Amino acid sequence: MELTKIPAEKARLGRPQVLSDDERIAQILAAAGEVFKRIGYSGATMEKIAAEAGMSKRTLYQNFPDKLTLLSALLKCCDSNPLLQSLAEEDFSGPARDVLRRSLFEIAGHILAPSQTCLTRLAMVEAPTSPEMSRLFYENALGGVVAFFARRLRLMAERGMIRCEDPDRVADFLIGALIGHVHLRQLTNVQDPLPPACDEIVARIEALIALVAPAMQLAEA
Structure with a gap:
């Protein structure tokens, strides 16, 4: 489902829009x-979110x-990104x-x-005051990515495509090596939120696959 919002100023004009x-x-x-x-998780209120959405608090709470x-x-x-x-x-x-690539x-x-x-960024900033929010973020976002990838590695190993005795650990290591400082650069570069080239x-x-190819017994082709 694509996240789209009807501007509040338009929603107030004429009869309420039926959604x-x-x-x-x-x-x-x-x-x-x-x-x-804009204001963080702890600073956000249901009232402010309702106002941003251009609807009543009652509708929001429903x-x-x-x-x-x-x-x-x-x-x-x-987390439901098609990719x-x-x-x-x-x-x-x-x-x-190719599957790994x-x-x-x-x-x-x-x-x-x-x-x-x-x-x-939001989860990191709010972690000291809203640990439940940060835990929820990790389980639904980054932790979910590792789980998805580990499952794929496990299937590949079962089909004889790779050697991988501990898919969960390998998935964690590969993702960490892949994003590494690039992720840190993204998180600290607020003025330039564009993803890397x-x-x-x-x-x-390519460098990562070349590094792990011998251990995972990847064919040269």
């Missing part, structure tokens, strides 16, 4: 994302009982190197996307 349930949810989530980004539930829905929506979801597909084919490229695109970078990510993936 479908999906449109209303998308509008609320987009508004919550803006408020969380859909979400509190802001933690709202945040959870926002994280799950961001990331492809990691859950079991019907993948091709040489092991595609998987790692999708993972980098997801983690380093501006929207995900913004949420990561595609060439940079491709080069890092």
Whole structure:
């Protein structure tokens, strides 16, 4: 579901706009994302989110009982990125190197996307005062990425495509090596939220695959 929001100033003109349930949810989530980004999770209130969405608090509460539930829905929506979801597909084919290349490229695109970078910053800032929010973020975002990738590595090992005795640990190591300082650069460079150049990510993936190829017994082709 794409997060789109009808500007509040337009929503107030004329008769109230009739929204479908999906449109209303998308509008609320987009508004919550803006408020969380602007003033943080602890500073956000349901009233401020309702105002940003251009709707009443009553309508907001009918859909979400509190802001933690709202945040959870926002994280799950961001985590449903089509590229990331492809990691859950079991019907993948091709040489092991190509499967790894595609998987790692999708993972980098997801983690380093501006929207995900913004949420990561938010979780880091709010961790001391809102540990539950940070835990929820990790479980639904970064932790979920590792789990998706580990499952793929496990399937590849079962099919004889690679050697991988501990998929969970290998997935963690590979993702960490892939994003490394690039992720830190994204998190600290607030003025330039654009993701890294595609060439940079491709080069890092090729170097990483070359490094692990002997241990994972990847064919040279």
